[in-house]
Amino acid sequence: MNETPPSALAPGGLPGFELALGRRDLDAAVALFGPECYWRDLVAFTWNICTQESPAAVRAMLEARLADVAPSNWRLDGEASTTDGVTEAWFTFETRVARGKGLLRLKEGKAGTLLTTMVELKGFEEKTGERRIAGAEHGVQKHRKSWAELRAQERATLGHTVQPDVVVIGGGQGGIALGARLRRLGVPTLVVEKNARPGDSWRKRYKSLCLHDPVWYDHLPYLPFPDDWPVFSPKDKIGDWLEAYVEIMEINYWGSTLAKNCRWDEAAQRWDVTVERDGKTVVLRPKELVIALGVSGYANVPKIPGAEAFLGDQHHSSRHPGPDACKGKKVVVLGSNNSAHDICAALWENDVDVTMVQRSSTHIAPSKALMELALGGLYSEQAVKSGIDHHKADLIFASVPYKIMHTFHIPVYEEMKRREADLYGRLEGAGFLLDFGADGSGLFMKYLRRGSGYYIDVGASELVANGSIKLKSGVNIERINPRSVTLTDGTELPADVLVYATGYGSMNRWLADLISPEVADRLGKVWGLGSDTPKDPGPWEGELRNMWKPTRVPHLWVQGGNLHQSRHYSQFLSLQLKARLEGLPTPVYGQAEVHHTA
């Protein structure tokens, strides 16, 4: 697979980058890039998460940042390989303050995509491998405290007599992953969570829920799942894992703690974070505040006339108790995405009469095809065997610029349409409204753009296709009656239970309630790329809005996403926080404008 190395590349190094950047020679540096080029930087060059999408943008970024970053020591990490005319090279590099890792793709000797990521701050390396602590301090020492005593002391004082530097609101996978990273960096951090135990946010979901992403994609930082972990983890098992993880990682975690109010104290340069813990009010005073409540916000429950007079049980999918409470009843589920399908299937499995009301088209991605066609190359047993563990996969994944990502996905879904033609045909025959995203780019782009609009099919689509789950599509509920609902096409469906599988609102409402509407607006919309597709208005942003990077509200950060994102991007958020807390200069390049308030 190896051809003659391109000019930017030589055995052992990247002389082009070393020389051009070492000499601060902008012309030479820009000349390393092709006319269509993307440089995605995760914190190393820009103290931001951003992508330069043209030679001119690369030049502008270097003009602003090169002298300060002072990159050096570009070394190949393994051998470069060439496939179909594209040469791929892993490398390491250094900046003035950090060590980094990157991935370069060259076409005809010119950089097409360049990924640069920060791995560690010099002088603040994690204490791993040869740097690990002794545990038993050899030698003797008067009045030393044991590990258990020190842990107990930390638990007793942090948040009371000792203030954390960082408070993370939300103790799901996002808060926990970040908590683990910050712990390793020695940043005093408190994670607060309204549920009692870590993992409860999974445990409390509907009974049949399993992760829709496979195990290779779901590892948390530092402690991979054992090799017999199920491909799709049942919700309670992942809940128990999160709970064990918090203990093992020594994360300071307050369960049963509700964040009530956050206010920036300009004079003290600290937040006042008022929380209620087991009924008592505590004010925390961190320097940095991270919101990890999930990138969605409050549950969406549409206002439908007559709802207040309904005699049965009505609830949002997030509060759905599972099928046992529905036996012998007639259930109507409003919505047709993941939760709606999972809930309908579990009801059918328990002999409950269930009707799905589909308001608009939905993308159906059969799990097996999705695994094989979309994820398998990076996150699968085969990938691991071929040397792509999740660390490597995360970087390959991160190296694909958002701007052109859809072009890689469209062929995947073309193939999926062919492979699953039978299922898709029968779904349409049953009246189900299908789509594959605005440009046919399918599931993952929908996830990035709007975070909704799909079902990863693990079996329910067959039940919809064969009529086991009854379907009313292209309609909405117009009116709720005491024992039925009337649809917009005039149909009346008897209903003892009404489930609103209608998704979630914007995170900004949480921010408005927690801090203030002004701050929520100043921060602006969270998530989405500005793709100008449904629910993701333009202009183009190039990166997910406000995620894991500096926001327009100083000292306020957003952490979250699926398990993969929580794992990978917590690395970069933790390094940004650590740098600020250690007083390193962190000039942010290319900070995004706020175009939308929610």
Added chain:
Amino acid sequence: MNETPPSALAPGGLPGFELALGRRDLDAAVALFGPECYWRDLVAFTWNICTQESPAAVRAMLEARLADVAPSNWRLDGEASTTDGVTEAWFTFETRVARGKGLLRLKEGKAGTLLTTMVELKGFEEKTGERRIAGAEHGVQKHRKSWAELRAQERATLGHTVQPDVVVIGGGQGGIALGARLRRLGVPTLVVEKNARPGDSWRKRYKSLCLHDPVWYDHLPYLPFPDDWPVFSPKDKIGDWLEAYVEIMEINYWGSTLAKNCRWDEAAQRWDVTVERDGKTVVLRPKELVIALGVSGYANVPKIPGAEAFLGDQHHSSRHPGPDACKGKKVVVLGSNNSAHDICAALWENDVDVTMVQRSSTHIAPSKALMELALGGLYSEQAVKSGIDHHKADLIFASVPYKIMHTFHIPVYEEMKRREADLYGRLEGAGFLLDFGADGSGLFMKYLRRGSGYYIDVGASELVANGSIKLKSGVNIERINPRSVTLTDGTELPADVLVYATGYGSMNRWLADLISPEVADRLGKVWGLGSDTPKDPGPWEGELRNMWKPTRVPHLWVQGGNLHQSRHYSQFLSLQLKARLEGLPTPVYGQAEVHHTA
């Protein structure tokens, strides 16, 4: 490092073994071995753990076992390497019922040491990697139960309406490691432990205790410690890890459960194991019973005249509360091994007046030197970097025959004597009685032979040498007075607290109490090699007595040892149990005679 491959070896395979054993040609097979040779087998050939120590012994074993084992498919695993005239080759092989892995060392083309180990039983492979379960069963299924429901059901029924196949008495590291292995093999198992929580047997030890073995040596099966784990884990941290591990591995574990009585029911071919759980009596009916109570037995407390009239506090080291309870008091510690040193050092650190009474000579191995000279090649960050992870290290370690193991250790301790000459000289100057084992082979041989007689120095020896810990050596306590002890040399030491760091008795007394004195005698002495050195009487056994292998009491097994042994040998014990429970023939070759009853 590669020279011409020896005749038994060729690129890709071991044609000598393949041919000779394939043709059942004993002469050709024995001719592959040199005149001094050792074949250590872990279950694969012998359904036993045993070492053949001569060509004649190899022949006898093959005569008895070859037709049944039907070994085949000997393949090199990686390339063979030659250093100092010894060629080392990793290989895999199959038997009629299992797959195995081995390590061969050749000298002048002849096998000097051969290790064969069973890895998995055909048809009963662990569900890992590509075999892992889906978790979310795709498709739909009427009335399916969730993972949480199935776990709850298992917890509610196992030991009550559903009987476990295996009961493990003792839920320390040994019982837990075996529980994890059996869980993966699908063997219904219950681990019972008198303490409330997994890890309590560590938590309840003296406050300053940290593991004396380093992290690379201490991993449990399947879930290695994270890479920031301390080199020497503090006792409470390892306790918490064990507790999390039990949850993660889904081990059925009954805490607060005291085993009262075990009786083999010949008619039913099951044990009656009577336990008291939270005050209620439960009778368990397993087919196989494993004792994992620690290879030592009850605490040894010598009977010393006057003890009953002592006005202070006296306790065995296993009940020592740590220094806080001793402040302002005069403490006498009887004993000079690990616990005695750790306890004395922690007392000194807390300004307690403490005297160690050394009855006989002790081996002192400074931890740093021990790590570098003895363990570092196999269990260290450097070993991991050079490709020797703990899986590989365990097999290399296991490949050294016990018969000649001391010859590898003697030079290590010769070097330690040179390197630590200053410390040893000052210890002797302070009156401390030193030894290096009967033949100068040091710590690990003492551990294998007698399980006692040493201190891994993490700092206390300096305190002994400089007099901070007061020392009386070559004496015993002759008489205990109300507020002092009188030593055999006539000295009277004032004492408010008396700690018996006097070790543990034989496990057989536990067996005698749990089952019967007759069964304890039939099983015979546990641990030790028959080296004819102090506390390890001959004749030579070749393997640790009764550990992890069939005993003379059918359906009764002993599991235990340090974390390394609990990890590695649980593999072989679990496979032996699984084979029996699946009804595979398991003819045991070379079962040891019982030479000593305790």
